[in-house]
Structure formats: structure tokens, C-alpha cells
Amino acid sequence: MRPEPADHAYRRLPRVRVRLLVAAGIALSTLVGCGNVMYAVAANRASAKLEEARHAGAEEDAPYEYWYAKLHLEKASSEASEADYSDAIHLAEVAEEHAAKAIRLAQEAKRGAGR
16 A cells, blocks of 8 residues: 555655754854864964064064064963864954054154164
């Protein structure tokens, strides 16, 4: 005897649910794994700016901004090691901003000294 059409639809329903749950699980695991990647990008940008600031002489010409950036980058690394990526990303972005300001101040100091 052949199953009723309604019975056939009822059997398909769990498969659809399973597929939706699997898709949701994959999407969630992908989102969870993004924090460390976003931190790595922010930390690399901040580190590059900090190195540029050091080469520009910001340690002497803009010490507050330079060390503020450096310490924020170190704290970002500490937060990332504890998997607190949102704070780590924020700290790395603050470090990048202050490193950029240190570069600008160091360049202005060099121009002012040349006069």
C-alpha cells in the first residue's frame, strides 16, 4: 500500500528542520570565528602605524601619543589572549589612532625644527 500524500509531507518535515539547523550551526560557527581574524587585522594595522611612528621619531617628539598607542596595543594583545576580541579590537583601533597622531606630531616637530 502506498503512503498517503500527507504522510509523505510529514516525513519530509524533519529533513527540512535538520537542514535548517545544520545551516544555522554553520553560520553561527562562522560568525564566532571572526573575532580573532578581525583582531588580527586591527592589531596588524596598529602595529604598522606604531612602527612608522617609531621611525618618525615619535618616541621623542610625541612621547605621550607614542606610548599611549604602544600600551594600548600591548593591552589589546592581552585581551585577545583571553579571547575577549571585542575589547582587543577596540584597544587596537585606539592604538592605531594614537600612533597616527604621534606620526603627525613628530612630522610637525621635524618641520618646526627645520625653520
